[in-house]
Amino acid sequence: MRKNLQLGVVAVGAVLGMSVAGSVSAAPVYANNASPGDTYTNASTTNQGQAVGASGWYYNNVRNNGSVGINTSNPRSGNGSAAMSGTVGPGGNSSKADIEYLSGGVASGGNYFASTSMGSFSSFSGMSYDWYRDSTSTANANQVPALRILLDLDGNLSTTGDRGGLVFERVYNGGTFPTDSWQSDTVTSSTYLWNFGLGIGSAANINSTPYAYDATLAEWQAYAPNAVILGFSAGIGSGWGPFSGAVDNISWTIDGQTTTSNFEVQGGAVPEPATLLLVGLSLAGLAVSRRLHA
Numbered sequence: 001m002r003k004n005l006q007l008g009v010v011a012v013g014a015v016l017g018m019s020v021a022g023s024v025s026a027a028p029v030y031a032n033n034a035s036p037g038d039t040y041t042n043a044s045t046t047n048q049g050q051a052v053g054a055s056g057w058y059y060n061n062v063r064n065n066g067s068v069g070i071n072t073s074n075p076r077s078g079n080g081s082a083a084m085s086g087t088v089g090p091g092g093n094s095s096k097a098d099i100e101y102l103s104g105g106v107a108s109g110g111n112y113f114a115s116t117s118m119g120s121f122s123s124f125s126g127m128s129y130d131w132y133r134d135s136t137s138t139a140n141a142n143q144v145p146a147l148r149i150l151l152d153l154d155g156n157l158s159t160t161g162d163r164g165g166l167v168f169e170r171v172y173n174g175g176t177f178p179t180d181s182w183q184s185d186t187v188t189s190s191t192y193l194w195n196f197g198l199g200i201g202s203a204a205n206i207n208s209t210p211y212a213y214d215a216t217l218a219e220w221q222a223y224a225p226n227a228v229i230l231g232f233s234a235g236i237g238s239g240w241g242p243f244s245g246a247v248d249n250i251s252w253t254i255d256g257q258t259t260t261s262n263f264e265v266q267g268g269a270v271p272e273p274a275t276l277l278l279v280g281l282s283l284a285g286l287a288v289s290r291r292l293h294a
């Protein structure tokens, strides 16, 4: 009996070891609500947002019946992801919904904006994310959650007319659009990005080719040597049809430091490492107790 219990302790320890080794550097970002998590929505035509705890992440730019929330509807790397859905809202306007990491995020009119810099654009070396398109979506087949880096073009935070961002979409970089399966994309110096805002109009053509959507990250960095990073964003909508999907494991590298956000829900079916540890400790305690009384 004692030997069986001790073997049980060893088995729990082995599971703990495997769990730590497999979690790499992804930090969990938890939903505001316990399982099944959050669904933030806004029926009006005005962008609205909500903070995700004190994580620096925000459900943002949500309008026209768009919704976004960390919940358990599409589990990824644990029990959760950031689900996103949209349809057609008031006046026939398409929904929009983003999840955004904003440096020094501040509210204005119910939506959120960055107020500080995360570092120079020149120190940025790439980003990646996982995305999911549910097969119930009827939006164009190549419309899947986009990944964006948010910038201030001249690096002067007191001038805001040059704020905007660069957008990654698989449709401009080649690739297929499977449904009901998680997909991963990585942005490197040679990946094509297009811009919104930045004081130069959307989809500006900043290189020598006639097409506007083929400027690489390296070309953008040469074009905007003084730009600073305001945050990161993933989202859907604005001109889309009905869509349902999700994103997870949003990652970026600044000054060689990689930060990954794994969207998760507390109180779900997947045991936390702390819970496993308690189970292990109580089993160990039981084993010691049995030994003392043997």
Ligand SMILES: [Ca+2]
Binding pocket: 075, 076, 077, 078, 079, 080, 081, 248, 249, 262, 263, 264
């Ligand atoms: Ca997750």
Ligand SMILES: [Ca+2]
Binding pocket: 152, 153, 154, 155, 156, 157, 158, 159, 160, 161, 162, 163
């Ligand atoms: Ca500026």
Ligand SMILES: [Ca+2]
Binding pocket: 205, 206, 207, 208, 209, 210, 211, 212, 213, 214, 215
């Ligand atoms: Ca071009």
